[in-house]
Every structure is written in structure tokens, then in C-alpha cells.
Amino acid sequence: MLALLIRDLRISVRAGGGFGLGLGFFLIICVLVPLGVGPDREVLGPAAPGILWVGALLACLLSLDRIFALDYEDGSLDLLATAPLPLEAVVFIKALVHWLTTGLPLVLISPLLGILLHLPDAAQGWLMLSLLLGTPALSVLGAFGASLTVGLRRGGLLLSLLVLPLYMPTLIFGAEVIRRGALGMDVSTPLALLAGISLGSVALLPFAAAAALRINLR
Structure with missing residues (x-):
């Protein structure tokens, strides 16, 4: 598993489809919104949680079609399907690599972009925590969607719709955590729901994605 993790990390960095693409897109969204609606703190501050989470969601979406596509094109996916390593573990590693190259950089840069969007100081910590808990679900859900569309020509649009x-x-719950944190309200309920979604996705979806891959590789 470690060898597969290192291999996929190297491929993601060399291909430029994970770290640079998602991070750059996230930055562009957070820069363009103030230019479009104006720098008014009263306007940007309340909208910042939604803007940041939509930007993170779309940034994660950009590189989903590459999770299995490169391995499918060069035949590596067939070898992985017949390897001693369970296909469910392969899906988990692929999702983990996507999170490390896309989700984690978004978490780390989010405080800077929160300042750009006039996010209240009280919400900065909740912004990082919500992204840290929520972005793993985005990667695992994306890996499941990518497993359904692997091998399809121009499957990127279908993947997005799925x-x-x-x-x-x-x-919804990620933005709600930030909004409540900015207002000094209790965040335990949306935070628990956000963590539950991520834990449930990590626990269940690798099995569903592996089943979809087996069907598509027949």
C-alpha cells in the first residue's frame, strides 16, 4: 500500500492534475469574487463561508476524472485489479492521494483566503476545521463517481453530474460550521454531521467503488 501511495503521489505531482490545478482554481475563485461584487466587508463577510466552500468543492471536482483514468489508459488498473492488494484498498489509496494533493493544500491556504474575503477572525479556526473534516468526503465521493465513469469517453461531464x-x-454542513463559528453559536451539530459524512464515506464507499471498477473492467 505504501508503494502504491508513493507512486500515485509522484504521478499526481508530475502530471500537474492535483496540487497545482485545484489550488490555483481555489485561489482564482476567491480573488474573482471580491473583484465582481466589490470589496465591501459587509457584503463579503456573510457570504465568505459559502464562497470558500463552493470554491473548495469545485477545486476538488476538477481533478476527479484523473483518479483512475491514467491507470485505465496505460493498463495499470487491470494489473491492480488482479494484484494481491484488495481493490478496495486501491480505491482508498487513490482517494487518499487525491485528498493529499488537493484537499489538504486547500485546508492549509484557506485562512489566507478567508482574510481576503473578510471572514471574521472568530471563524478562521472553524474554516480550517470544517475543511479538514469535510474534504476527505469530497475525495472519497469523487473516487466513487470516478469508478462509475472509468473508461467512458468524455466522462468528465457525467462525473460532475453524478x-x-x-x-x-x-x-451545507461545512458552510454552516463556519457561519455559526463566526456568530459565536454552537457548532457541535453541523460539525458532528460533517464528520459523520466523512467517516461514513471512508468506511463504505471504497467497497462500492471497487464493485463498480470490477464491473467496468470486465
Whole structure:
């Protein structure tokens, strides 16, 4: 598993489809919104939680089609399917690599972009925590969607249509954590729901994605 993790991390960095693409897109969204609506703190501050979470969601969405596509094109996915390593573990590693190259950089840069969008100081910690708890679900849900569309020509649009509805609960609860944190309200309920979505996705979806891959590779 460690060898596969290192291999996929190297491929993601060399191909430029994970770290640079998602991070750059997230930065562009958070820069363009103030330019479009104006720098008014009273306007940007309340909208910042939603803007940041929508930007993170779309940034994660950009590189989903690459989770299995490169391995499918060069035949590596067939070898992984017949390897001693369970296919469920392969899916988990692929999702983990996507999170390490896309989700984790978004978590680390989010405080800077929160300042750019006039997010209240009291919400900065909740912003990082919500992204830290929520972005793993985005990666695992994305890996499940990618397993359904692997091998399809121009499957990126179909993948987006499949995954976006599944992203909605994470988006809602993630933004709600930040909003409540900014107002000094109790965040335990949306935070617990956000963590539950991520834990449930990590526990169950690798098995569903592995089953979908087996069907598509027949």
C-alpha cells in the first residue's frame, strides 16, 4: 500500500492534475469574487463561508476524472485489479492521494483566503476545521463517481453530474460550521454531521467503488 501511495503521489505531482490545478482554481475563485461584487466587508463577510466552500468543492471536482483514468489508459488498473492488494484498498489509496494533493493544500491556504474575503477572525479556526473534516468526503465521493465513469469517453461531464448532488450535504454542513463559528453559536451539530459524512464515506464507499471498477473492467 505504501508503494502504491508513493507512486500515485509522484504521478499526481508530475502530471500537474492535483496540487497545482485545484489550488490555483481555489485561489482564482476567491480573488474573482471580491473583484465582481466589490470589496465591501459587509457584503463579503456573510457570504465568505459559502464562497470558500463552493470554491473548495469545485477545486476538488476538477481533478476527479484523473483518479483512475491514467491507470485505465496505460493498463495499470487491470494489473491492480488482479494484484494481491484488495481493490478496495486501491480505491482508498487513490482517494487518499487525491485528498493529499488537493484537499489538504486547500485546508492549509484557506485562512489566507478567508482574510481576503473578510471572514471574521472568530471563524478562521472553524474554516480550517470544517475543511479538514469535510474534504476527505469530497475525495472519497469523487473516487466513487470516478469508478462509475472509468473508461467512458468524455466522462468528465457525467462525473460532475453524478458527484455534485452527493457533495451537497458536505457543502451545507461545512458552510454552516463556519457561519455559526463566526456568530459565536454552537457548532457541535453541523460539525458532528460533517464528520459523520466523512467517516461514513471512508468506511463504505471504497467497497462500492471497487464493485463498480470490477464491473467496468470486465
